[in-house]
Structure formats: C-alpha cells, structure tokens
Amino acid sequence: MLDYDREADAYDATRGGEPRAEAAAHAVLGLLPDTGRRLLDIACGTGSVTRRLAAARPGTRVTGVDLSPGMARMAAARLPGAVLLADSRRLPFADGTFDAVTSVWLLHLLDRPADVGAVLAEVARVLRPGGVYVTTVDKAAAHDVGSDIDAVLVPRPRRPAPDSAHRVTEHAAGHGLLPAGQASFPGLGQGRSPRDTIADLRRGWFTMLPPGDPRADRLTERLAALPAQDRRRPDPRFQLRSFRKP
Secondary structure, three states: OOOHHHHHHHHHHHOOHHHHHHHHHHHHHOOOOOOOOEEEEEOOOOOOOHHHHHHHOOOOEEEEEEOOHHHHHHHHHHOOOOEEEOEOOEOOOOOOOEEEEEEOOOHHHOOOHHHHHHHHHHHHHHEEEEEEEEEEEOHHHHOOOOOHHHHHHOOOOOOOOOOOHHHHHHHHHHOOOEEEEEEEEEOOOOOOOHHHHHHHHHOOOOOOOOOOOHHHHHHHHHHHOOOOOOOOOOOOEEEEEEEEOO
C-alpha cells in the first residue's frame, strides 16, 4: 500500500486533480437523498471531494475522517474543524449518528476481507435508519478500458478485488444494508500511457508480480514496444453503489 503521508502533497495532482474530484462528487450526490442533517465521508483523503459534498449541501453538517495524518491535514485545511484522524474500521461516533456515509476509493485498499467487513459493519452502525451509504467499487477493473496497454497486461496475475461489487454487496447485506442504486463517473486525466504503466509495473502496482520478476520484465518489454509512449489511453470509468439501512 502507498504511504499516504508521503503522497499527500502530490496526491491531487497525480490523481486527476479538481476535475476528477468534481466528477466524483457530482456522481455521489446523485445517490444521496436531498434531505439529511449529517454526512460522514470516510477515508476523505485530501478533502477535495468532501468539500464539494459540503458546498452542495449547505444545510448538512459534513464530517471527514482519514487514517493518514498527512491526508487529514490537507483535508482540514479545506474543511476547518470538520476533519478527524480516525480508522474507518473503528469509527469514533455513536450509533445512528449520520444520515449518510460516503467512501470514495477506500475499499480497494483493504487486503483482508475481514477489514472490508469491519468497515461495512461500522458504516451500518453509525447510520440512522433510512440512512444511505455510497461507495466506489471495482476500482481496478475501471482501468481496463480495452486499450493496447490492457491487451499487453492480460497475462498478469491479479490480486483478488476486495472492492468487487459482488463482495461489497454481500458484506453490506450481512450488516443489514440493502442495495439502493448505482452510478459511474470518469476518472478524468487518469488514462494510462505505456511509459507510466511501465513505471507502475516496476513498483509492483495492480499486479501480483513483485519488482524484478522475469514475467514483469517481459510485460515491460511489450509495453515499451507500443506506439505513442506518452499518449494517455482512454480514462477509466469508476463505479458507485449505494445501500440503504432499513
């Protein structure tokens, strides 16, 4: 997993920046009820999405939490007094505190199924009856856009997706959360180029191949032979699912 304290200062610039945050917030808001007094954004990161949720719902008290001090520091600058340092598996709130809970790009980071279950359990606990949870799912699959890069990467061994829509729906059901809707949004500026993909492959991202594995070297050679090494292929399209607490 990335060191998000070290990544915090450069995170927005390397992850699509403000356009991606705007697209994400717009899609999330489309799945949230218009009414609601309190909203919790867990793993709020730099707060770029969180502040848009707050701006769009001025009558709603929005709180952000993140486990990384570096990320929480940046989010707190955008939402003074509304960001806490906290683990999404052990939220520091009473039962039934929130009308809505959101998490954008969190569940794919949790390697253990037990951790995904723990997050969903906490979400269900802090939601009020009738409350809604909105989360991204299938993040890794969103980057498979049918490009020449994807064709090269087909043979790579992949990690099981902890945030698969099916798995998240199962965990949600186990904690009494029922499917309520879905949406998608573009990862603006996040299309892969061959050169960037090579760099990510060498870091061991999006694959079970450790750096230096001969299979990674063969994939690197094929990626290096693709045309337009610095041209980004189509942007990913991220998926959202919403769940309601009866």
